[in-house]
Amino acid sequence: MFHTCEISTCNCIALITCICCKKSLCREHFVEHDYLLRPKLNNLTKQINKLFDQFESFDMKTVMSDSLKKLDEWRLDAYQVIDKFYENKCTELNYYINNILNKYEKDINDLQLKIEKMIYIQQTTNHNIELLTKNIQTLQEQINQIKYISIQVDIRPLVIIDKLIDVNFITDLSKLSTPYQTIQRIPLSSNAMASNNQYLLIHQNWKLYLIDENLFIIRQNHWFYDQIQDMCWSTILNCFLIITLHDIYQVEINTLLVKQINTTEKNVWQSCTCSDTSLYLSNESIIEFNLKPSIQYVKSYKRNETIDHKQRIDSIEYNNGKLILAINDQSKQEIFIELRLITTFDCLWLCQLNIEYSERKIQCCLYNYDTWLIADWGSLSLIYLTKDGKIKNTIEYQDEIHYIHQFGSNKLVISTDHSIHFHKL
Numbered sequence: 001m002f003h004t005c006e007i008s009t010c011n012c013i014a015l016i017t018c019i020c021c022k023k024s025l026c027r028e029h030f031v032e033h034d035y036l037l038r039p040k041l042n043n044l045t046k047q048i049n050k051l052f053d054q055f056e057s058f059d060m061k062t063v064m065s066d067s068l069k070k071l072d073e074w075r076l077d078a079y080q081v082i083d084k085f086y087e088n089k090c091t092e093l094n095y096y097i098n099n100i101l102n103k104y105e106k107d108i109n110d111l112q113l114k115i116e117k118m119i120y121i122q123q124t125t126n127h128n129i130e131l132l133t134k135n136i137q138t139l140q141e142q143i144n145q146i147k148y149i150s151i152q153v154d155i156r157p158l159v160i161i162d163k164l165i166d167v168n169f170i171t172d173l174s175k176l177s178t179p180y181q182t183i184q185r186i187p188l189s190s191n192a193m194a195s196n197n198q199y200l201l202i203h204q205n206w207k208l209y210l211i212d213e214n215l216f217i218i219r220q221n222h223w224f225y226d227q228i229q230d231m232c233w234s235t236i237l238n239c240f241l242i243i244t245l246h247d248i249y250q251v252e253i254n255t256l257l258v259k260q261i262n263t264t265e266k267n268v269w270q271s272c273t274c275s276d277t278s279l280y281l282s283n284e285s286i287i288e289f290n291l292k293p294s295i296q297y298v299k300s301y302k303r304n305e306t307i308d309h310k311q312r313i314d315s316i317e318y319n320n321g322k323l324i325l326a327i328n329d330q331s332k333q334e335i336f337i338e339l340r341l342i343t344t345f346d347c348l349w350l351c352q353l354n355i356e357y358s359e360r361k362i363q364c365c366l367y368n369y370d371t372w373l374i375a376d377w378g379s380l381s382l383i384y385l386t387k388d389g390k391i392k393n394t395i396e397y398q399d400e401i402h403y404i405h406q407f408g409s410n411k412l413v414i415s416t417d418h419s420i421h422f423h424k425l
Contacts, residue, residue: 002014003024005024005025005026005029006023006024006025007025007026007029010026010028010029012026012028012029013026014026015027015030016030018030018033020037066320066369066370067167067369071165074165082158093151093153096151100146100149101146104139104142104143104146107139108139111132111135111136111139114132115132166409166410175395176395176397176412176423177423177424177425178423179421179422179423180422180423180424181214181215181421181422182419182420182421182422183202183204183215183419183420184418184419184420185204185415185416185417185418185419185420186204186205189202189203189204189205190203190227190228190229191402191403191415192228192229192230192231192242192403193231193403193405193407193413193415193420194231194232194233194240194405195233195405195407195408196233196235196240196253197407197408197409198212198408199211199212199218199253200212200213200405200407200413201231201233201240201251202420203223203228203231206222206223206224207220207221207222207223208220208221208222208223208251208256208258210253210256213407213408213411213422215422219255219256220256221255221256221257221258223258224258225244225247225249225258225260226244226245226246226247227244227245228242228243228244229243229244229245229269229270229271229272230242230243230269230270230271230272230315231243231251231272232272232273232274232279233274234274234279234291235274235276236274236276236277236291236292237250237291237292238253239251239252239253240253241272241274241279242258243269243271243272243281244269245268245269246266246267246268246269247260247261248260248261248263248269248272248279248281248295249261250295261295263289263295263296263297264297265287265289265297267281267283267287268283269281269282269283270282270283270312270313270314270315270361271313271314271315271316271363272316273316273317273318273323274291274318275318275321275342277290277291277292278290278291278298278342279291279295280316280318280323282313282314282315282316282325283312283313284310284311284312284313285300285301285302285303285313286300286301286313286316286323286325286345287299287300287301288300288301301340301345303325303327303338310329310330310331311327311328311329311330311331312327312328312330313325313326313327313328314326314327314328314361314362314363315361315362315363315364316364317364317365317366317372318342319366319369319370320370321341321342321343322339322340322341322342322348323339323340323342324337324338324339324340324364324366324372325337325338325339325340325364326361326362326363326364326374327362328359328361328362330359333357334352334357335352335353335355335357335362335376336350336351336352336353337350337351337353337364337372337374337385337389338350338351339389348389349388349389350389351385351389351390351391353374353376353383353391355376355383358376360376362374362375362376363375363403363404365404365405365406366406367384367406367412368406368425370387371384371385371386371387371392372384372385372387373385373404373406373412375401375402375403375404375414376401380396380397380398380399380400380401381394381395381396381397381401382394382395382397382401382404383395397414399416399417399418399419399421400416400417401414401415401416402415402416402417403415406425407422409425410424410425411423411424411425412425
């Protein structure tokens with residue numbers, strides 16, 4: 001049975017069926033139909049060529065630069081650890097040898113003094129001569145044995161396990177996994193947290209706790225001071241820094257001993273962060289302190305010299321020569337995020353958050369080396385910002401969020417009203 005062409009104005013017999021759209025067409029209309037598809041193919045060709053050019057232009061060195069920098073820093077730190085260990089063992093060896101030499105030197109000096117005294121007083125006996133002679137001979141025999149001392153140094157190969165460094169490819173954050181661990185928060189404990197990638201410092205029930213990724217308590221110590229506002233880690237000092245409303249404290253990692261830092265600057269502190277050389281504190285402006293040789297005031301950075309309304313810098317975070325600021329504008333009742341250069345304090349970008357205004361603090365957290373997570377205290381969501389200050393998405397959460405902190409490369413710690421949740425990324 002013959003079918004006519006499916007073009008409504010055509011009565012010709014259909015000779016060909018298009019395998020793409022299943023239309024039965026006459027020869028003339030099939031040719032037209034084929035020509036209609038070709039521009040679409042040409043369009044797709046342009047798109048794939050453009051995509052290929054984009055792919056070819058990717059500079060993977062730029063993508064890997066932060067990770068390579070961290071690996072280089074780890075290598076330098078490892079060299080320093082090995083050099084320090086080597087120096088300690090050399091000191092231990094020298095100490096052992098010097099103890100032997102010092103003993104014989106003392107014995108020689110004692111005999112010299114005895115002989116000099118006898119010569120001075122011109123009084124001795126044959127018994128004294130024999131005794132001194134015997135002592136000298138014994139000492140001579142002992143000193144002759146020094147060159148035969150055998151020093152045994154047992155050296156085991158330095159074993160570096162592959163898991164010492166984890167390389168994880170972190171994709172865009174769209175949804176958090178279920179917490180793999182949870183700690184119950186004690187009421188009146190501080191929300192603030194800080195880490196050095198190996199250990200996490202938290203405050204619970206008027207105590208400081210240093211814990212590892214498995215939540216094992218490494219050490220703890222009492223906190224006898226005011227309510228903690230924020231805390232951060234200083235690599236150059238190898239310690240944690242804690243701020244209260246008016247004071248700064250240094251916490252040694254090996255003991256958790258707390259030492260107050262005396263400064264001439266007395267302000268109401270909101271947040272803290274460290275670069276390689278400086279400590280930065282926030283209130284209505286940013287205050288910079290040197291870390292070495294001692295913590296001393298350097299200068300203040302004001303966001304706007306002509307500002308005539310009240311603003312509070314709730315949170316600051318350092319990354320790669322830049323500071324991110326979470327700003328609560330109490331006059332205009334607006335919340336926005338800024339990224340500024342450390343060297344000039346120039347603003348690189350500003351992102352206004354379209355969230356319901358409140359007096360609660362806003363906190364920012366570095367995520368995946370160059371992007372940012374923003375927590376609105378008391379809300380049920382996180383805001384995910386790209387490195388150029390664009391809102392990528394909003395992540396819903398199960399509880400009211402009070403503080404967020406990325407622990408290592410693959411863990412996100414979130415403090416809520418009653419719990420501290422540990423998420424794997």
